[in-house]
Amino acid sequence: MKGALTVRALAAMALVATGALLAGCADDVAKPTPLEPLAAKISGHQVWKLSLGGAAFSSITGSAGFGAQGLAVAGSNFVIGALNGVLVSVDADSGRENWRADVGGRLSTGVGSDGRFSAVVTRDGDLVTLDGGKILWRQHLESAVVTAPFVAGERVFVLGVDRSVQAFDALDGKKLWVYAKPGDALTLSQAGVLTSYQDTLLFGLGARLTALDPLKGTVRWEVPVAAPRGTNEVERLADLVGPAARVGSTYCIRAFQNGIGCVDAERVTALWSINTGGAQAIGADEDYVFSGDASDRLSARRRANGESLWLSDKFQNRKLSGMLSIGKVVVFGDYEGNVHFLDRTTGTPLLRLPTDGSAVVGAPVRAGNTLAVTTKDGSVFAFRPE
Template identity: 45%
Template sequence: MSLRQSFTARPWRVAAAVCVLATLVACGSSGGKKPEPTPLAPNHALIGVRQAWTAQLGASEAPLLPAVLGNELWLAGSTGTVLALDATTGQARWRADLATPLSAGVGSDGTTAAVVTKANELVAIEAGRVTWRARLGAGVSTPPLVAGRRVFVLGADRSLTAFDAANGLRLWTQSRPGDALSLSQAGVLMAVGDTLVAGQQGRLAGFNPQNGSLRWEGVIASPRGTNEIERLVELVAGVSRQGNQLCVRAFQAAVGCVDANRGTTLWTRSANGAAGLAGDDQLLFGTESTGRVLAWQRASGEPAWSSDRFLHRGLTAPVVVGRSVAFGDATGYVHLLSRQDGSLLNRLNTDGSGLVAAPVLAGDTLVAVTRKGMVFGWRPE
């Protein structure tokens, strides 16, 4: 398979005591009591959704993002379990127990799955069997990208490294200096045509996957402020792609869209959020750190609608599901809102332990993983 065929659409480490924002839970004000979550309105279930299956992954605290390819789904638990599922039936294709904590979620091209351990080791798995391991020079929070028979890794130090998926041979490394702080949250690493796209500080950058040379850059947000925390503008996972248009969020700074053909920034808008975006050909969807849900016009970035019904509920990044946009929350609910106006269409319950990461759509199945390690699959009717 050619590289182009494979490339389809498809820390904060602070010495001082600071407030750490993660994907699922926003920090309260410094020294103050955490705000109470907004009570939920009655659920009138305006669209039908049925639970299709459940599966068990294992308890997980870290937000390790899954990989999706058609109806296939790969999940990783923070204690070292990697699970490949058929998203239609919920049946396990294989399970691997690496017996070591993981720092990043899973990437897969359908043959090779790859994860990163907290000991900075890249691990490749095929059919449930470890095929090779490679040491990394930096910590990793972003799931590896597996494409074109290569495995690409984005380090917390913003380095990019390519490995041969067959044997783990290191092919190239591209380093980039940056600010002293980085975000312990999954960043942007994806493929668009024959270009490797990565988030580096507040920029989307396109690279030649053969040798790591830079092709283009599009700026979403620029570091500013008087200290390292205020200057943190990393791009976070959760990219909305329509053709060659990529729309992303810069952590607590902005949202914006880039033309990946030329690397041209189409528009940016200030936005105070920590979780990624989803969208369709007309709108983008995301949340602020307070829990406000927002929609923007995709073409211009102008506001389309907003909803305050989920304030302080620890919302995840969204996923588009049919005519709805779905968000998980810190108490384990998945909320389905109308893409048109943000009205509530349905609410799905899990096990009450909270979602460990944003829900995903695999084929026609909406999938969510809880902190207790339960995997829920629903199918809209």
């Protein structure tokens, strides 16, 4: 088993290296679309900034970053995990620091937190769990991990690159169960889906959203988000990309370079799915689903049935981050550190706010009235749109 896990992990690493090479070649041809002058149509401003000493967030899992899970929402706080192993909890409204801890190693994942317990995985393969800012325990993992742990119900859940799931007691680190299913040799080394619906643990198993009993680790159901397509193993790779965009019982998710779709976890059914390229997390709200394709063309679709509503090519090849729908706008960042606010119903740009000039990585997150993004150079910027 250990040998098999190593083969899969190495295959995933090779895929990331190949993707970076292809991206570099594409960059030589596909030039970023210049931004048009914009007179702000809504107001918004930066409320605080936290620098973590150049600990580049995107370095954790290559150019894709580790998604919004690098910046976890815990009630009225943000819990931040930086590449150098520093964890910080701050008040979302003011940026005031609640606690700070060093887990003693560079991170391979973002941070997962339920407000009390926080957990990360180091590059040495150690799962480290804290109570507030105090380290409780660490457990060495055999499988490589790039998805932030999920913390709930005094349990810590870990999704491996090999698609295995493990559950640990949050108080003492005791391993409770392991779910492992033989699968494809090639898997994606990018943060995947690991979340919950009511009393069910949800994770991405290839292109399928899979539900486990969190107490036993047994499968309850599986629903495909996309149908893998292509002529070879790389083209057919369609692992789910995290984080999922949740609206009630509906989870809207991207399958890497294969498609996007929405699943109703209450009814255990796929609502719709479309074929489209792209590698970043999508956004969703009560009415719409927002996504960028492989060339950063933006689209909005009806959440209920996937019907296309608008398309925008104003941000092509700008290496966009994941997306977040908040109020009447959809928000995302680009490779120059700009944070864009678009009218969710028309795609019209409304506001553009700067960060530090380095790429916005992952996806924006929200706690209360505060919106936060992370940048490649290791800073967190908090904004308050009005």
